[in-house]
Amino acid sequence: MTKILKVKPTRMELLRLKRRIKLAEKGHKILKEKQDALIMEFFTIYDEALALRRELNQKIAEAFEQLRLAEIDTGVVRLNEIALSVKPNKEIEIKKRNIMGVPVPLIEAEEFKRNPSERGYAFVSSSSKVDIASEKFEEVLELAVKLAEVEETLKRLAKEIEKTKRRVNALEYIIIPRMKETVRYISQHLDEMERENFFRLKRVKALLEAKAQT
Incomplete structure (x- = not known):
């Protein structure tokens, strides 16, 4: 049995509750629409994340294969020396954007792919195999950053969907039914x-009529 609210059973309270029910039903409709829209957005981004993950796994495999070829071509010791001389990428900048009121990360960074001369190692002491391996790992880095942004967006959307779902369910199954029952x-x-007042008045009237006849 649905519980009722602890309120005074007056006409004023009755009118106030009816207004609250209308507002609650309107709020429930808005939240339900928001929940549905968030779920659609979530699965759109989820598909993007799956595609990025597959592409990233492929790029990682390609990068390590090129690294293996570079080791054969250049030698492990020389390759390590070249790796130590590589200039680091510039730092990324994490900003925010909104998806239906949900703040999600927006990662901004300069182009990860660089020319051999921009990487910092001596061109003459390197080889084309090293350049190819470097390029492949730069592609991996670019995809990894993009995937990180997308997956964090998914986490935040999922959290917002869960929160909205709890509010929708609370309105639909607890708050609105409780107010209606009240x-x-x-x-x-x-x-x-x-009815009691009617019978009371009717009885008083009958008594007065009886008294008038005596």
Whole structure:
């Protein structure tokens, strides 16, 4: 049985509850629409994340294969020396954007792919195999950053969907039914009071008529 709210069973309270029910139903509709839209957005981005993950795995495999070829061509010791001389990429900048009111990360960074001369190692002491391996790992880095942005966006959307779902369910299964049950209780109480007053007045009238006849 649905519980009722602890309120005074008055006409004023009855009118106030009916207004609250209308507002709650309107809020429920808005939240339900938001939840549905968030879920659609989530699965759109989820598909993007799956595609990025597959592409990233492929790029990683390609990068390590090129690294293996570079080791054969240049030698492990020389390759390590070249790796130590590589200039680091510039730092990324994490900003925010909104998806339906949900703040999600926006990662901004300069182009990860660089010319051999921009990487910092001596061109003459390197080889084309090293350049290819470097390029492949730069592609991996670019995809990894993009995937990180997308997956964090998914986490935040999922959290917002769960929060919105709890609010929708609370309105649909607890708050609105409880207010409606309270409205029924107050209406029944007021009807009963009206019947009692009617019979009381009818009895008083009968007594007055009887007294007038004596």
